[in-house]
Amino acid sequence: MSPRDDEETVDPILETYDQERVDTARQLIDFDIKFSHMFSGRIGSEDTGVTGLTHEEFLRVFSEGSGFTSGCGLHYQPSRIVRPLSESNFSVTPRGNPINGTLSPGRRLLNVKLKRYADASSRQLHDG
Amino acid sequence: MCGVSQSALLSCTDIIQKFPAGLINLALLHPLKKRFEWTDIPSVVKTLAEMRIYGLDKEEDAYEIYGIDKEDGVIAVIRPDGYVGTLAPLSAPEVVETYFQGCLVRV
Numbered sequence: 001m002s003p004r005d006d007e008e009t010v011d012p013i014l015e016t017y018d019q020e021r022v023d024t025a026r027q028l029i030d031f032d033i034k035f036s037h038m039f040s041g042r043i044g045s046e047d048t049g050v051t052g053l054t055h056e057e058f059l060r061v062f063s064e065g066s067g068f069t070s071g072c073g074l075h076y077q078p079s080r081i082v083r084p085l086s087e088s089n090f091s092v093t094p095r096g097n098p099i100n101g102t103l104s105p106g107r108r109l110l111n112v113k114l115k116r117y118a119d120a121s122s123r124q125l126h127d128g
Numbered sequence: 129m130c131g132v133s134q135s136a137l138l139s140c141t142d143i144i145q146k147f148p149a150g151l152i153n154l155a156l157l158h159p160l161k162k163r164f165e166w167t168d169i170p171s172v173v174k175t176l177a178e179m180r181i182y183g184l185d186k187e188e189d190a191y192e193i194y195g196i197d198k199e200d201g202v203i204a205v206i207r208p209d210g211y212v213g214t215l216a217p218l219s220a221p222e223v224v225e226t227y228f229q230g231c232l233v234r235v
Contacts, residue, residue, distance in 0.1 A: 013231055074211075076211060080230045080231050081207060081213055081230075081231050082211075082212075082213060082214070083213065083214035083223075083226075083227050083230075084214075085215055094194060094195030094196055094202070094215070095195040095197075096195040100193070101193040101194060101195070102193075102194060102195035103194045103195060103196065103202065103204055103212055103215055104212060104215075105212050105213065105214050105215060106211065106212065107211065107212055108210050108211050108212070109204070109206050109210050109211065109212055110193060110194070112185075112188060112190040112193055112194070113185035113187050113188050113190075114157065114182035114183070114184065114185050114190060115182060115183045115184060115185045115186075116179065116180075116181070116182055117158075117166075117181040117182060117183055118178060118179050118181065122185055122186075122187075123182070125155070125182075125190070126210070128155060128179065128180050128182075
């Protein structure tokens with residue numbers, strides 16, 4: 001749907017593809033560094049001198065990793081095609097964790113079961 | 129249908145019709161708290177989204193999953209890759225128009 005230009009101009013929408021991939025790759029690299037430190041024992045409660053992880057820390061890092069592995073945890077940064085909620089505009093923010101399905105700009109839409117009004121059949125949103 | 133959601137819906141249909149036909153798909157979810165008839169739905173909505181008007185399924189509550197209050201509702205723009213582009217309250221559909229103007233072209 002982009003108009004053809006006579007000059008050599010860059011399509012800003014096509015640019016977003018690159019921006020989103022590079023940003024996601026950076027997030028993954030940063031995560032990998034954290035993850036490998038975790039298993040080499042460098043993360044932990046340094047004050048007590050004990051190298052180890054709390055259960056919560058492990059869970060948090062592990063679920064972040066699962067987000068990457070499954071592809072479901074990707075979060076695209078604000079751009080022309082991802083507009084975050086601005087406080088002044090929105091009186092109510094969606095409640096809950098985006099991983100569980102809460103709507104959040106830059107995150108994928110979770111599939112839900114719905115009942116189609118036209119024929120009262122049970123449908124999945126992603127099908128329609 | 130109550131005032132705010134009806135006007136938000138009609139604003140959405142207006143916005144959709146400013147762009148080439150078929151570019152933007154409309155899907156409507158209504159919690160169906162009060163019974164309404166097929167004839168109550170504005171005809172422009174039926175033209176754009178006849179088979180994409182939904183109510184809640186017995187097995188799961190879409191509003192709960194998405195974190196939206198049934199009293200508030202939301203307009204959600206979903207990109208072709210299934211990711212959320214932007215969210216707008218029902219009272220501010222112009223947010224959606226601004227979003228589309230930033231990334232779509234009216235040919």
